Amino acid sequence: MKILVLHGPNLNLFGRREPHIYGTTTLAEINTRIEALARELEIEVAILQSNHEGVLIDFLHQHIDSAQGALVNPAGLTQHGVPLHDAIKAMPFPVVEVHMSNIAAREAWRVHSIISPAVRGTVQGLGPHSYLAALRALRDIVQGAAA
Structure with a gap:
């Protein structure tokens, strides 16, 4: 099973960018955790x-x-990424939207995600654990779809 992991704009700054919201875990550390869980679950990941x-x-x-x-963590494309939304809808596989913070509890303009209608589900507000929970859920969804 191959799962893509897409990190959007400015997420390369995790660990430095607004640590009071996103914490101090770097993107490299998040990717290492994703890769470790993927090995455990026998999943190949391609990360970008x-x-x-x-x-x-x-x-x-x-x-x-x-x-x-x-x-997909669309980051700043969450509210305005129409082309990304359309690309996700065109995929023949399930996509899960991921956010480190709880976007529903932030600024009013962040509450609406243009990406959410195109995805199977959303995991948010769990910090780096959002990615891990989403990976486990997506694995289960894909396996269920194959059964």
């Missing part, structure tokens, strides 16, 4: 962070026939 929406979309397109699912 980009500050450019088109690069994230190209990554999805590149893996359209080889991946069985994706985790």
